[in-house]
Amino acid sequence: MSSATFLEKLLDGIAVEWTVLGDERFVEAANAARRPVKASLRVAGETPYYGANNIQDYVDGYTHDGEYVLIAEDGSASLENYSIQYVTGKFWANNHVHVVRGKQGLNTRFLYHYLRIVDFIPYLPNKDRSKLTKGEMIKIPLPIPCPENPKKSLEIQAEIVRILDTFTELTAELTAELTARKKQYNHYRDQLLSFEDGDVEWKTLGDEEFFEVASGGTPSTGKPEYWDDGNVPWLKSESCNNEPVYSANKFITELGLKKSSAKLLQKETTLIALVGATIFKTAFLEFSAATNQNIASIKSKNAEVISDKFVFYFLTSLYDELKSEMRNYGMLNLFTLRQFKIPVPSPKEQASIVGILDKFDTLTNSITEGLPREIALRQRQYEYYRDLLFSFPKPEEVAA
Structure with missing residues (x-):
């Protein structure tokens, strides 16, 4: 049904007055x-x-x-x-x-x-x-349907509200369910990643036999040739949200990469924000990209011994603890980061933990599956009907 037909049926031939707030x-x-x-x-x-x-x-x-x-x-x-x-x-x-x-x-x-x-x-x-x-x-302009008949006007307004509230209530229910699932996810993640010192071997991120830890860089913004028409994905610390990252909003050129301290990181690299509002938050690269100097990268040198995804999940589980101690940090630097200890259970146990957490992650964070997708769909439905229900003819349209 077209917007005109929908509104005509709702208004039943009644005029709309445009006034202001x-x-x-x-x-x-x-x-x-x-x-x-x-x-x-x-x-x-x-x-x-x-x-x-x-x-x-x-x-x-x-x-x-x-x-x-x-x-x-x-x-x-x-x-x-x-x-x-x-x-x-x-x-x-x-x-x-x-x-x-x-x-x-x-x-x-x-x-x-x-x-x-x-x-x-x-x-x-x-x-x-x-x-x-x-x-x-x-x-600011404001539409009032049927202003000469307040009772009819309020009935029309109430019907529009009823339709739109149906979508917002459903979205609110789904959001509450998502919040509960995330809480459950965090509980299971913390349980799965809880190890006593004597249960498993521990390695520090500074152990160069097992990990490569580095920070990124920013090409000079005064050099257009480092940025214009760039094809190298480049991430800032705002990309770190304790979840996998699938795309970049900014790009640098190959020359910008070469002429700066930025490094092209492999897919399946763990990132952690060093400063700012997202300090201690992580990301897991699902594509090859570079980062600025406010992000540290951690890559396993031997994936058969310690899985990159396991490292990501473990560092993510530390976020609340690190955040509570944030007053002790002006910023996180590579020296401090290299002191962090990572448990190294058997490859089989790592794979099992990663498999369970991946399923939870799909339910709670995936934009193509799980509740986030449902919430996004309901929000789009709400916006569609909201735009439809408020597409009253403007005064110039009426005059035409």
């Missing part, structure tokens, strides 16, 4: 109560404290109580990353969000779904540090 007939802007709380003054509590990107903390007290939509004030100049949040009950909103809700003729949940398709870029005057001012926010 500043129209006080339909929208209440509850910005006055927003206020920041200095971290040193926050009192721990149960009230969610919202900023531009979801919950920042839990505090005592609240600024709002009810059903609201939070629109990021400090945003991102891209539709995909712009933060729109739906909140109910008591909460604290800081001064980095606009707080709005529907009045008598506007369903707040309808407003939330609609705002998720709005292109905010024209309303962000400063493209370097995007800031949605209230003066610009109130100019």
Whole structure:
């Protein structure tokens, strides 16, 4: 069914009025109560404290109580990353969000779904540090079906909300199941990779008979010939997310590889982030690639004795422990990394452990199989029907 036919049936010939978020007939802007709380003054509590990107903390007290939509004030100049949040009950909103809700003729949940398709870029005057001012926010267009008949209008809005909430609820259920499976996966992984000192032989990553450990490099950005039309995949530390990595977003040239400390790594190499937000996180190369200097690479020199995938799983299992000790590290360097000990059970036991963890990994992380694929499909369905249900004719289209 085409979008026009679908909407015509839903609206049943009823007109749609286009207004703006500043129209006080339909929208209440509850910005006055927003206020920041200095971290040193926050009192721990149960009230969610919202900023531009979801919950920042839990505090005592609240600024709002009810059903609201939070629109990021400090945003991102891209539709995909712009933060729109739906909140109910008591909460604290800081001064980095606009707080709005529907009045008598506007369903707040309808407003939330609609705002998720709005292109905010024209309303962000400063493209370097995007800031949605209230003066610009109130100019954002807003469709109101059948405004002259509030009862009919709210029925139409409620039907649109019902359809879209069906998809979001299913996605939420699948996401909760994925979270539970990941917790189960982490439990079994830690059990499988738990060895006592006397049970198996241990090797340090600095044992050059068994491991090759190195860091990467970055070709000079002032040399276009090192980057332009490059065909060598090149990874930054953001690629380390404790899971296999299958592709690269950046590429360097063969000359850039030769003229820098970057190294072309073999497939099935383990990576670990040395600095930044992903410090201690790992990745497992599923293709040949180079990395920058903020990533260390670990490669087994004798795969028959110690499997590369086993090394990856073991180092990944250390993440929580290392993260808890992060205060002791300004960064991870190769000297410290080479002190890490790796257990070396029999090749048969390694293969068994890797086989079990690979199956869990497919269920929890695979984008072609398992729950992540199902979640992605449901999200695409939601986006398809959301775009369909909000494809109201614009004023110029109506006039034509």
